[in-house]
Amino acid sequence: MDCKSRSSTCIAPINIAVIKYWGKSDEEQIIPLNDSISITLDTDYMFTKTTATIGPEFTQDSIVLNNEQGSGDGVRFQNCLSEIRKLAASSKHSSTVEKSTWKVAIVSENNFPTKAGLASSASGYACLVFTLAQLYELESHQSELSALARRGSGSACRSLFGGFVRWFHDSQPCIARPIAEAEHWPELRCLVAVVSNTSKSVGSTEGMRRSAETSKLLEHRVKHVVRDRIEDMKMAILEKNFVKFAEITMRDSNQFHAICLDTYPPLFYMNSTSQAIIQLVHRYNQIRRSIKVAYTFDAGPNAVLFLEQAEISRFASVFYSVFGSTPHDQFFRGKVPDLLDPTEDVASLVPEKALKGQVQYTIVCNVGQGPKNIDPTG
Numbered sequence: 001m002d003c004k005s006r007s008s009t010c011i012a013p014i015n016i017a018v019i020k021y022w023g024k025s026d027e028e029q030i031i032p033l034n035d036s037i038s039i040t041l042d043t044d045y046m047f048t049k050t051t052a053t054i055g056p057e058f059t060q061d062s063i064v065l066n067n068e069q070g071s072g073d074g075v076r077f078q079n080c081l082s083e084i085r086k087l088a089a090s091s092k093h094s095s096t097v098e099k100s101t102w103k104v105a106i107v108s109e110n111n112f113p114t115k116a117g118l119a120s121s122a123s124g125y126a127c128l129v130f131t132l133a134q135l136y137e138l139e140s141h142q143s144e145l146s147a148l149a150r151r152g153s154g155s156a157c158r159s160l161f162g163g164f165v166r167w168f169h170d171s172q173p174c175i176a177r178p179i180a181e182a183e184h185w186p187e188l189r190c191l192v193a194v195v196s197n198t199s200k201s202v203g204s205t206e207g208m209r210r211s212a213e214t215s216k217l218l219e220h221r222v223k224h225v226v227r228d229r230i231e232d233m234k235m236a237i238l239e240k241n242f243v244k245f246a247e248i249t250m251r252d253s254n255q256f257h258a259i260c261l262d263t264y265p266p267l268f269y270m271n272s273t274s275q276a277i278i279q280l281v282h283r284y285n286q287i288r289r290s291i292k293v294a295y296t297f298d299a300g301p302n303a304v305l306f307l308e309q310a311e312i313s314r315f316a317s318v319f320y321s322v323f324g325s326t327p328h329d330q331f332f333r334g335k336v337p338d339l340l341d342p343t344e345d346v347a348s349l350v351p352e353k354a355l356k357g358q359v360q361y362t363i364v365c366n367v368g369q370g371p372k373n374i375d376p377t378g
């Protein structure tokens with residue numbers, strides 16, 4: 001490496017929307033039709049790691065994504081880069097101004113399945129923007145970076161923050177801001193179920209464009225549903241009211257997938273395993289006589305389940321009896337739960353029809369912090 005070259009390595013978390021973003025009022029600027037709320041997952045088990053290097057000797061911007069050469073000319077990548085360079089060019093430090101003219105080499109990888117509905121573009125663009133800001137030693141506020149990450153992928157603006165995050169559709173600039181820190185609800189756990197998937201579905205950008213053009217239900221949601229739901233969800237989070245939080249989360253996921261069906265031609269993101277998970281959760285809650293588990297699904301068949309720590313062993317045991325086909329310490333990754341013998345009541349949930357193997361594995365984790373610099377000197 002040239003002695004003038006510099007590099008920085010950072011990691012950024014994924015976030016899971018509990019009030020969904022679906023549809024834009026401005027495609028180029030990536031302005032959403034409605035506010036959304038997400039939960040940032042801890043980076044102990046799921047993250048994007050990005051190394052950015054700048055040097056006067058580089059002749060073009062380049063990007064390697066999960067070991068594959070990507071296009072450094074991509075519009076969204078270039079939008080993020082040019083906004084970051086503008087900030088660097090206006091720095092009071094002359095060395096930063098000089099570096100703003102250099103080309104960059106980006107190497108980025110995710111340690112979770114990409115393009116399967118696990119928010120890889122969110123952690124990816126959040127990590128890109130955060131890493132470049134570290135590299136240029138920008139003194140930008142996190143909300144400024146949130147607006148820049150949004151230009152890469154809408155949901156990325158939420159991954160700049162830890163904890164519980166709201167993205168405002170009508171703020172100037174259009175940014176996300178935290179509702180509560182990660183430590184606010186320490187008992188909350190997330191179980192990500194990676195569902196076997198062979199079909200390739202329509203990407204979020206194309207899917208939401210199609211919904212915005214054709215779905216009357218999306219219009220109804222934006223006009224009459226989301227505003228109240230956002231306020232109710234915010235209160236549920238601040239009060240740590242799991243029952244309220246869980247019901248709104250499930251209803252919002254269901255409405256999002258109803259909009260997908262109302263889109264013309266329709267979008268199918270969930271599959272029969274996703275539906276089996278939804279049924280299992282409702283029957284489990286019924287037997288437990290209270291809402292103990294919530295599900296949500298993005299633009300893919302993987303389920304993200306929320307529950308409190310006190311319920312983890314009981315629910316994980318049932319889930320494993322239904323779907324697990326590998327040893328328990330392979331099926332559960334992350335914070336591997338202790339399993340119990342399912343009690344008689346919940347044992348009735350294990351169906352006769354074999355669903356084993358339809359969930360490949362699960363990742364159990366906590367609510368977590370925003371991006372981090374992991375340079376040895378960072």
Ligand code: DP6
Pocket residue numbers: 016017019020021022030036119121122152153154155156204205206298299
């Ligand atoms: C279903 O952020 O991937 O995950 O802004 O076009 O890049 P673009 O879309 P993206 O959409 C995510 C949609 C979602 C819901 C959500 O995360 O709020």
